[in-house]
Amino acid sequence: MADISPLIAALKSALPPQQVLTDSDTLQASSHDTWPLSTKLKRLGCHDYQADVVVNVTGEQQIQQVLALATAHDTPVTPRGxxxxxTGQPLPTRGGIVLDLSTMSQQREINTTNMTVEVSSGYNGGKLEDELQQMGWTLGHSPQSLYQSSVGGWLSTLATGQFSSYYGGIEDLITAYTVILASGEHIRLKASPRAAMGPDLRQLFIGAEGTLGVVTSVQLKIFPLPQTRLFDTLELPSVEAGLHIMREQAMAGLRPFLLRLYDAAEARHAMQNPQQPLPVMFIGTQGIDGVARAEMDALMAIIQRHGGRSLGCEGVQGWMQRRFDFSTVEKRLDTPGGYAETIEVAHNWDGIASLYHALVDILTPLAGEVLSHFSHVYPQGTSMYMILLGQEQDDRQAVEKLRRIWQETMNVCLAHNAELSHHHGGGLIRSPYARQSLGSAHLLLRRVKQALDPNAILNPGKLGL
Ligand SMILES: Cc1cc2nc3c(=O)[nH]c(=O)nc-3n(C[C@H](O)[C@H](O)[C@H](O)COP(=O)(O)OP(=O)(O)OC[C@H]3O[C@@H](n4cnc5c(N)ncnc54)[C@H](O)[C@@H]3O)c2cc1C
Known part of the structure; x- marks a missing residue:
């Protein structure tokens, strides 16, 4: 890459110099996200994708200034929430500028009549949810990473939350947002409450991983806190029985806010009971008291038809308390030679059971434990989420094992015509598979990229771009 110092000098004269960081700790940190493989590489001292400069921006004008300078100096810009x-989404594969949006000034505007909230994109999701709950409202969006992710990150990754069977994914929850293009142009996308003027352009940047523009503010739906929540924990004879239950409740038009099916291996963790012999399902219904009760009764009838047996509320309520906890993975990654990975995919009802068995078969020799659950349900199918835990002799071997796990998983999904990602996105690890995954639609993505970012400065190396 060309000498970066003129760009850094230009950035320092355009912005307060303390917002333009080039110290080695900051640059090394920019080479990592929370991707387990990247965490292992950090332990090995490998910081392969470092920025040349990290810029902490506070508002839209500064973002426009950075993009103008990046274009003038033909330098990549990678947005970071x-x-x-x-999956390595915010790692600057070609160096250049990392645009840190977590430093954006924290604007928040609530409209309880229209039931929306608008925040700056760097707003911490957990902080926002806590603030709303104090006022009797909720976002309904509750990813496991609620307290460690930003609203702009949710939009940019097509995120989804643990209660998606009731509220939907982030694509269902966004009503409007503002984005700045590589050219510096300022675009507002909205539908209030619905609009039919041309294609739904709001979808364009949702899941774009920062490759098409920089999101600066997001308007989301808000919902009154539910009056009643009911829970139960069920033991099931088989994973297949659980999948039938998930499909049949969707067919019946039920909307439990919680529906999580664990295979027996993960049920032992979810129940914190090493002796748990069979798969387990956590269920929850909510809303006006009578509706929540009626839905629970209807769901239980389906479950009993498939041989489900209630274990009481303790299992599911324990999980509700621990649902943001990631320590099993973190501890394993923090052990020399230890490795852990989380991979989420999706398939239709007619393919999900055989995908599950194929993945468990191929991954079992590659990890000490292969845990699986199904936790986002749709009328046409479900997600499948695997947690792999294992131990190698050293971190280098652990990295090799993680690469192998990804490769095998993606190949099995391709062979089964399954979706390669359900909500963690492409990032660095899935970028090589983006063309196969999107098929002919990848051409459309390339055309859009060419139109919106002709110099290809935004987050290069992601989504096969
Ligand atoms: C413990 C744990 C649990 C998780 N659970 C879930 C879960 O339940 N559901 C789920 O969907 N995900 C989950 N994730 C993944 C992750 O939290 C989400 O992808 C989240 O949306 C990322 O937000 P972020 O602010 O951290 O974005 P980053 O990681 O900083 O960035 C992600 C991508 O978005 C782009 N980006 C970020 N902000 C902007 C912006 N303002 N404009 C343009 N591009 C931008 C970046 O360039 C990058 O490509 C989990 C992660 C962890 C560590």
Missing amino acids: LASSV
């Missing part, structure tokens, strides 16, 4: 990505 709170770096909770678990």
Whole structure:
């Protein structure tokens, strides 16, 4: 890459110099997110994708200034929220500028009549949810990383939350947002409450991983806190029985806010009971008291038809308390030679059971433990989330094992015509598979990229771009 110092000098004269960081700790940190493989590489002292400069921006005008300078100096810009990505999405593959959006000034505007809240994109999701709950409202969006991810990150990664069967994914929850293009142009996308003027352009940047523009503010739906929540924990004869239950409750038009099916291996963790012999399902219904009760009764009838047996509320309520906890993975990654990975995919009802068995078969020789759950349900199918835990002799071997796990998983999904990602996105690890995954639609993505970012400065090396 060309000499970066003129760009850094230009950035320092355009912005307060303390917002333009080039110290080695900051640059090394920019080479990592929360991707387990990247965490292992950090332990090995490998910081392969370092920025040349990290810029902490506070507002839209500064973002426009940075983009103008980056274009003039033909330098990549990688937007970064709170770096909770678990696939390497915010890593600057070609160096250049990392645009840190977590330093954006924290604007918040609530409209309880229209039931929306608008915040700056760097707003911490957990902080926002806590503030709303104090006022009797909720976002309904509750990813496991709620307290470590930003609203702009949610939009940019097509995130989804633990209660998606009731509220939907982030694509269902965004009503409007503002984005700045590589050219510096300022665009507002909205539909209030719905609009039919041309294609739904709001979808364009949702899941774009910062490759098409920089999101500066997001308007989200808000919901009154539910009057009643009911829970139960069920033991099931098999994973297949659980999948039938998930499909049949969707067919019946039920909307439990919680529906999580664990295979027996993960049920032992979810129940904190090493002796748990069979798969387990956590269920929850909510809303006006009578509706929540009626839905629970209807759901239980389906479950009983498939041989489900209630274990009481303790299991699911324990999970509700621990649902943001990531320590099993973190501890394993922090052990020399230890490795852990989380991989989420999706498939239709007619393919999900065989995908599950194929993945467990191929991954079992590669990890000490292969844990699986199904936790986002749709009328046409479900997500499948695997947690792999293992131990090698040293971190270098652990990195090799993690690469192998990814490769095998993606190949099995391709062979089964499954979706390669359900919500963690492409990032660095899935970028090589983006063309196969999107098929002919990848051409459309390339055309859009060419139109919106003709110099290809935004987050290069992601989504196969
Ligand atoms: C413990 C744990 C649990 C998780 N659980 C879930 C879960 O339940 N559901 C889920 O969906 N995900 C989950 N994730 C993944 C991650 O939290 C989400 O992808 C989240 O949306 C990322 O937000 P972030 O602010 O950390 O973004 P970052 O990781 O900083 O960035 C992610 C991508 O978005 C781009 N980006 C970020 N902000 C902007 C912006 N303002 N404009 C343009 N591009 C931007 C970046 O360039 C990058 O490509 C989990 C992660 C962890 C570590």
